[in-house]
Amino acid sequence: MTTGFEARKIARSCRSGALATLDRNDQSPYVSFCATAFDIYGQPLFLLSDLADHTQNINVERRVSFLCEQASMRSNPQSGPRVTLAGRVEKVLQDDLVARYLEIHPSAKMYAEFGDFNFYRLIVEKAHFVGGFGQAEWLQGKDYLGDSAAFLNFSKEQEGVISYLNTEFPQLSAVCATKLLKQPGEAWQLLRIDGDGMDLKRASRIIRYPFEKEVKTREELKKVVHDICS
Structure with a gap:
C-alpha cells in the first residue's frame, strides 16, 4: 500500500x-x-x-x-x-x-x-x-x-530547526548536495525543512533532498541527519 x-x-x-x-x-x-x-x-x-x-x-x-x-x-x-x-x-x-x-x-x-x-x-x-x-x-x-500536527511543528520551528542543524551538523548541506549531484557540493545552504525532506539553495538554484522515511520529531530528525552525515 x-x-x-x-x-x-x-x-x-x-x-x-x-x-x-x-x-x-x-x-x-x-x-x-x-x-x-x-x-x-x-x-x-x-x-x-x-x-x-x-x-x-x-x-x-x-x-x-x-x-x-x-x-x-x-x-x-x-x-x-x-x-x-x-x-x-x-x-x-x-x-x-x-x-x-x-x-x-x-x-x-x-x-x-x-x-x-x-x-x-x-x-x-x-x-x-x-x-x-x-x-x-x-x-x-x-x-x-x-500527520498535520507534526508538519505544523516543523513550520512553526523552522528557524530554530535550521539553526540547530547548521550548528550540530555544519557539513549537512554539502553532504546532501554531493549525494544528489554526484559531485562536490560546496556553498549550498539549507533553505527549508519539513517532515519529508530538505530544500537546499546555491545562488538561484534549488534542489530537493528527500528523506527515506517521514520525520515527525526533532529526535527522529537528529537520527536521520546523523545517518546522512556519517
Missing part, C-alpha cells in the same frame, strides 16, 4: 507541473504548464495571472487536478513515478505561503507585484500515485496529507 509520504516525496521534488482545469465555455478539459511550490503539508501553491485561461477557468469551476512527475526524462517514461493531486483551488493571502512560493521561485517576485497576479493553493482531496508501470493507487486527501 502506498503511503502519503511516498506520494508527497514525488510532489515536493517538482517545481512545475501540469494543471488541468475545465474550460469555462464548453467544459472541455484544458491542461496548462504551471510553476509550483508546496506548503508544509505538501499542497501545491501557484502564482497565477487573472488573464490566464486556467485562472479564468478556476474562477468558474474550482475543481482541478495537478500532475507532478519524475518520468518524462526517462528512456521509458512509463517506469517513472508520478502523482496527480485533485481538489479545489483557493486564493491565499497568508504571508508564510507567499514567502514559501517566492523562496522556491525568487524570479516570480516581479510578477507578484503586478495587480493581476494572485497566489493560490490546491486543497488536496485525493491523490493518484503511480510508482511505475503497473503500480497505481488512489489515496484519500487525509492519507496524502499525513
